[in-house]
Amino acid sequence: MIVHRPPFIIHQFATLGSTNDELKRMHNPPEFTCVVAEEQTAGRGRRDRQWHSSPGDGLYLSVLLLPNATEKLSLLSLIAAIAVAETLTELRVGGADIKWPNDVLVNGRKLCGILIESVSAGTNAPRIIVGIGVNLNHESFPAELSQTATSLKIETGQAIPADDFRDQLLQRLFVWYERWKHDESRMILDRWQRLSTYAHGQRVSVALETESLIGETAGLTEDGALNLRLDDGSVRTILAGEVTRLRKNEG
Numbered sequence: 001m002i003v004h005r006p007p008f009i010i011h012q013f014a015t016l017g018s019t020n021d022e023l024k025r026m027h028n029p030p031e032f033t034c035v036v037a038e039e040q041t042a043g044r045g046r047r048d049r050q051w052h053s054s055p056g057d058g059l060y061l062s063v064l065l066l067p068n069a070t071e072k073l074s075l076l077s078l079i080a081a082i083a084v085a086e087t088l089t090e091l092r093v094g095g096a097d098i099k100w101p102n103d104v105l106v107n108g109r110k111l112c113g114i115l116i117e118s119v120s121a122g123t124n125a126p127r128i129i130v131g132i133g134v135n136l137n138h139e140s141f142p143a144e145l146s147q148t149a150t151s152l153k154i155e156t157g158q159a160i161p162a163d164d165f166r167d168q169l170l171q172r173l174f175v176w177y178e179r180w181k182h183d184e185s186r187m188i189l190d191r192w193q194r195l196s197t198y199a200h201g202q203r204v205s206v207a208l209e210t211e212s213l214i215g216e217t218a219g220l221t222e223d224g225a226l227n228l229r230l231d232d233g234s235v236r237t238i239l240a241g242e243v244t245r246l247r248k249n250e251g
């Protein structure tokens with residue numbers, strides 16, 4: 001089924017392997033093409049992880065962006081998280097937070113994950129697939145996720161139709177994408193930092209490819225990378241890594 005929510009064209013499926021993969025398979029889709037599935041059988045997360053995508057419980061959505069600039073692409077990952085966090089605020093869900101770069105948490109547990117993939121079309125123009133998974137109506141999670149994941153149903157007791165969340169989220173994403181296109185990086189960085197308790201002064205460990213660092217977060221760079229102040233006072237700029245908050249007596 002195809003649903004029109006201008007400028008978005010939404011291709012709705014009952015079951016797919018992965019909405020990101022389906023969007024990649026499409027032949028030259030226009031910008032703002034979306035793929036949504038009620039269930040994913042091979043939902044993918046970052047770092048080759050799986051994304052738990054049980055039928056009817058979540059929003060599993062991929063959106064195609066065709067930015068005509070190659071600078072500041074990394075900020076697209078921040079605007080997706082901002083859009084999700086603002087949708088939660090509109091729904092009056094308290095306790096939302098963003099863990100760098102783009103995990104959206106509620107009351108400290110993960111409610112939404114974002115997988116951004118760039119597909120080269122053989123030209124300089126990047127094709128960006130923004131894959132967003134939001135846990136909406138799950139009543140429970142498999143044992144391995146039960147301590148770290150949550151859903152809107154678990155947090156608020158209310159079920160929410162995935163289509164309603166989808167439409168609000170797409171509107172917010174469009175607003176922030178327009179700001180990105182108009183080079184409003186400062187506004188994006190400020191907004192992200194206001195929505196995230198991880199932005200400043202948090203003691204965290206950061207797992208990189210080959211090492212792990214411990215330090216205190218010290219804001220974002222203008223490209224959206226995370227500044228980490230190490231215990232020797234030096235500052236490392238983190239471009240990619242897995243952030244974990246440390247409790248007072250850890251690290």
Ligand code: BTN
Nearest residue numbers: 018043044045046113114131133
């Ligand atoms: C993460 O936190 O690791 C990112 C998870 C991204 C999951 C979404 S669900 C829709 C889209 N299709 C996928 O296969 N993955 C993303």
